[in-house]
Amino acid sequence: MHGAMQRANTSSCKALQQRQALKHIGFISSVSSSGRRVVVVRAGPAVDDDEELEKRLAKLKQAKGETPYGLSSKAPVKTEEAPKKKKEKVVYDFSDETLYYEGPPHRGDLAINLMLGTTLFWIPLTIAAIGRGLFVNYKFTNKRISVSTNAPWKTEQLDAAYQEVKEVRSIPRGVGAWGDMVVVLRDGSKIEMRALDRFRELQEYILKRRDELAPRTNELTQEELMGEAAPAKGGKGKGFA
Incomplete structure (x- = not known):
């Protein structure tokens, strides 16, 4: 028992x-x-170890600000910027203007290029000089600079008010009898004049009219307004461009 x-x-x-x-x-x-x-x-709830691990990793990535695996990252929303207003172009009145100078390129430039045109190397420059002499005309008034081209294949006229002139560059040609001139405007554009007669006189006239119509006070630096000498700039100045 x-x-x-x-x-x-x-x-x-x-x-x-x-x-x-x-x-x-x-x-x-x-x-x-x-x-x-x-x-x-x-039957108890089935627990997948891999799924649980992925959930934990996803939480960690979200906490760090990263995108979890398997989810596409959203591109940052771009804020629409207000459209910038275009600067209105100033319209100048060219009525009642007085002619100061008008004429074609200097004939000496054409003569020299015709003589040098006997060489094969100089033929393209000779053709360009003939085209300038026949179809290009320069005109200076008390209000503007005008360069017109009246060729059968091209008709063009460039006008620039003296108020828009930023600087004038020139270089003598033909032993100083004529010269090439470039007028740089405030917007960065340029007006080129080849074989210009009386180029030194016309350069002075352009700068004079610019200062009369658009006083340079608006362009002076603080040092220049106070009468102080501007700091010297290193390096050599740029030549004719």
Whole structure:
């Protein structure tokens, strides 16, 4: 009898241990009335370790401001800037103007180019000089500079008010009898005049009319307005362009 009780206690202890072990994996055991052990398996929630790891990585990336894997990054929203207003072009009145000088390029330039045109190397320059002499005309009034081209293949007229002149560059040609001139405007554009007669006189006239019509006070620096000497600029000045 004592042995039977011992065996019953042993079996009950084993059953208790098995129940505790099965609880960790979702199993519950019970004993039927017939004495047989019945095991019921309950399906617990499946946990995917990889999915859990990806969720944690996604949270870390969002915390750092980065885009998680598998998600497309959104382009930053561009704020629409207000359209910049174009600077209105000043319209000048050229009526009632007085003619100061008008004429074609200097004939000495054409003569020299015709003589040098006997060489094969100089032929393109000779053709250009002939075209200038026949179809180009320079005109200076008290209000503007005008360069007109009236060729069969090209008709063009360039006008510039003296108020728009920024600087004037010139270089003598033909032993100083004529010269080439470039008038630089405020907007950066240029008017080129080749073989211009009386180029020194016309250069002085352009600068004089510019200062009369558009006082240079608006362009002076603070040092110049105070009567102080402007700092010397290093390097050599630019030549004819």
